[in-house]
Amino acid sequence: MSAVDLSTTSARSGTYWALADCWNIVRRGLTHYQRQPVNIAWQLGFPILSVLLYGYVFGSAMKVPGGGNYTDFLMPGMFVMTMAFGFINTATVVVYDSTKGVIDRFRSMPMASSAVVAGRGVTDLIVACAELAIMMLTALAMGWRPDGGLGFLAAFGLLLWLRFALIWIGVWLGLLVPNPEAAGGLFAVAFPLTMISSIFVAPQLMPDWLGWIAAWNPISSTAAATRDLFGTPGGTGDSWVEQHALLMAGVWPVILTALFLPLAVRRFRKLSR
Amino acid sequence: MDGYAVRAEALEKRYGEKRALDGFDLVVREGTVHGLLGPNGAGKTTAVRILSTLIRLDGGRATVAGLDVARQPREVRARIGLTGQYAAVDEVLTGRQNLEMFGRLFHLGGRRARLRAAELLEQFDLTDAADRGVGKYSGGMRRRLDLAASMILAPAVLFLDEPTTGLDPRSRGEVWDSVRALVAGGTTVLLTTQYLEEADKLASRITVIDQGRAIADDTPDGLKGLVGGDRIEVVVAERSEIPRVVKVVARVTDGEPEADETELRVHAPVADRVAALTEVARTLQDEGVRVEDIGLRRPSLDDVFLRLTGHRTEKEAAA
Numbered sequence: 214m215s216a217v218d219l220s221t222t223s224a225r226s227g228t229y230w231a232l233a234d235c236w237n238i239v240r241r242g243l244t245h246y247q248r249q250p251v252n253i254a255w256q257l258g259f260p261i262l263s264v265l266l267y268g269y270v271f272g273s274a275m276k277v278p279g280g281g282n283y284t285d286f287l288m289p290g291m292f293v294m295t296m297a298f299g300f301i302n303t304a305t306v307v308v309y310d311s312t313k314g315v316i317d318r319f320r321s322m323p324m325a326s327s328a329v330v331a332g333r334g335v336t337d338l339i340v341a342c343a344e345l346a347i348m349m350l351t352a353l354a355m356g357w358r359p360d361g362g363l364g365f366l367a368a369f370g371l372l373l374w375l376r377f378a379l380i381w382i383g384v385w386l387g388l389l390v391p392n393p394e395a396a397g398g399l400f401a402v403a404f405p406l407t408m409i410s411s412i413f414v415a416p417q418l419m420p421d422w423l424g425w426i427a428a429w430n431p432i433s434s435t436a437a438a439t440r441d442l443f444g445t446p447g448g449t450g451d452s453w454v455e456q457h458a459l460l461m462a463g464v465w466p467v468i469l470t471a472l473f474l475p476l477a478v479r480r481f482r483k484l485s486r
Numbered sequence: 487m488d489g490y491a492v493r494a495e496a497l498e499k500r501y502g503e504k505r506a507l508d509g510f511d512l513v514v515r516e517g518t519v520h521g522l523l524g525p526n527g528a529g530k531t532t533a534v535r536i537l538s539t540l541i542r543l544d545g546g547r548a549t550v551a552g553l554d555v556a557r558q559p560r561e562v563r564a565r566i567g568l569t570g571q572y573a574a575v576d577e578v579l580t581g582r583q584n585l586e587m588f589g590r591l592f593h594l595g596g597r598r599a600r601l602r603a604a605e606l607l608e609q610f611d612l613t614d615a616a617d618r619g620v621g622k623y624s625g626g627m628r629r630r631l632d633l634a635a636s637m638i639l640a641p642a643v644l645f646l647d648e649p650t651t652g653l654d655p656r657s658r659g660e661v662w663d664s665v666r667a668l669v670a671g672g673t674t675v676l677l678t679t680q681y682l683e684e685a686d687k688l689a690s691r692i693t694v695i696d697q698g699r700a701i702a703d704d705t706p707d708g709l710k711g712l713v714g715g716d717r718i719e720v721v722v723a724e725r726s727e728i729p730r731v732v733k734v735v736a737r738v739t740d741g742e743p744e745a746d747e748t749e750l751r752v753h754a755p756v757a758d759r760v761a762a763l764t765e766v767a768r769t770l771q772d773e774g775v776r777v778e779d780i781g782l783r784r785p786s787l788d789d790v791f792l793r794l795t796g797h798r799t800e801k802e803a804a805a
């Protein structure tokens with residue numbers, strides 16, 4: 214019937230195919246961006262708009278404790294915010310795939326089902342690298358001058374590390390919300406969560422109770438640690454969590470992953486119930 | 487494989503208190519199209535999802551292509567194709583990119599995946615649209631692409647869950663043609679549908695499902711026989727005309743004419759449809775009976791249902 218040999222018995226190991234399947238899912242994710250490049254623009258639109266708005270409009274009025282240029286203070290925060298909002302993208306793709314039956318088709322095929330989720334994660338990390346590169350070039354054009362070298366690489370790594378942890382929240386939420394429209398609503402949750410952090414304003418300038426919450430917000434640690442590594446003014450407060458920003462920027466993602474990876478996996482398994 | 491592509495015995499599936507499948511039995515002969523006919527909520531999708539290894543069963547036993555769905559899901563997956571109620575293709579990718587991706591995920595490797603995609607695009611008449619985004623496809627094209635994706639490995643068993651629901655008549659005809667071509671190629675098809683007509687057109691055997699249980703298993707003719715096949719139906723203007731119409735209709739039917747006094751309707755089963763219609767229409771005109779409406783009616787799923795269960799399908803009951 215078919216002129217193509219359709220036999221699929223192969224000597225290759227299960228691990229080989231799990232990796233190959235994962236790569237094919239990544240390819241699919243990247244092809245999406247290639248076919249709809251405007252999506253990257255949408256994802257970057259809000260952070261870049263925020264940079265312009267906060268940097269230029271409020272910039273002169275905003276204070277950085279300990280002195281320093283507000284734009285320099287703001288930029289690492291913008292990188293963190295771009296990473297933080299990333300979980301919405303993950304959730305949006307996952308809810309779309311699960312409600313439109315794409316995940317069902319994958320699950321009805323003899324491929325590794327772990328590849329569906331792992332492939333999503335790798336795609337998101339690759340896209341995050343591209344987003345960070347674009348954000349950083351914008352920042353450089355606006356006069357941001359970070360320290361180079363190892364510190365810069367470490368900061369880049371910490372940003373991706375945060376994004377990695379948020380993949381699992383995204384997958385979990387994507388399998389939890391009933392439809393793509395609801396995933397759009399996640400923005401309303403994410404926005405205040407990023408506001409109550411050290412992204413825009415140093416916590417010690419906030420009312421005590423709010424400043425305390427902001428300081429303990431996991432993304433504040435990444436913001437503070439990267440500011441430090443980029444050598445831009447931080448205005449670090451003297452609470453324990455702010456004093457140990459570098460440590461906590463490493464630890465928070467571990468905690469988030471430990472919490473949400475099992476939840477995401479459980480939710481994925483639940484599909485076969 | 488003992489001649490059966492699907493064997494399901496006493497399948498159980500519960501969602502809380504709800505029994506989606508409640509002792510469901512099914513056998514599908516190799517190389518045939520088998521219709522699974524039932525109203526909304528009967529358990530068709532649940533049965534298909536169990537047989538295609540997407541969900542676990544709570545009780546009973548099922549084999550597909552001779553393999554146990556619960557114990558050998560991976561092996562089953564290499565031998566089946568699935569086209570769900572909603573087209574499960576990637577809407578952003580092009581038709582070709584979709585088929586190549588699925589081909590690689592079926593472990594054909596890049597080169598064979600490309601060749602197979604081109605072959606299937608041709609077979610399903612999608613070559614012209616191959617490099618357009620699926621988001622721009624019509625409903626019928628999308629469903630054909632979905633069928634093509636299910637056929638990548640030329641599966642032994644193909645599950646089609648309401649493949650034409652939501653399609654216009656032309657697209658529906660296109661999908662039917664594709665299904666016929668597949669069967670000619672040797673694939674066994676289990677097709678779920680809410681339309682007796684569709685099962686009649688495609689299937690050589692039909693299982694009727696209601697409330698999670700198989701309530702009949704027969705050939706299309708056998709099922710239609712249950713409800714007496716096509717019926718002639720005459721609606722008159724006045725009740726006093728009914729006896730005369732009954733007498734005329736009695737001449738063309740081999741069954742009993744039935745009269746509905748409130749709806750002013752007389753109907754009866756007929757074998758030679760067109761001859762019966764012409765005969766009745768002419769006689770009634772000659773005799774000067776005032777007729778509001780006259781026509782042939784195909785038995786619907788509702789008729790089959792009414793006969794098998796004594797109750798109407800739920801949609802009807804609610805109306």
Ligand SMILES: Nc1ncnc2c1ncn2[C@@H]1O[C@H](COP(=O)(O)OP(=O)(O)O)[C@@H](O)[C@H]1O
Nearest residue numbers: 501504506524525526527528529530531532533
């Ligand atoms: N995931 C689910 N959770 C709860 N109830 C379900 C679920 N899936 C199906 N059901 C119920 O099981 C019954 C059968 O559903 P389904 O198999 O989809 O019917 P059909 O495909 O014949 O319309 C319905 O009453 C439906 O509401």
Ligand SMILES: [Mg+2]
Nearest residue numbers: 530531571648
């Ligand atoms: Mg259904």
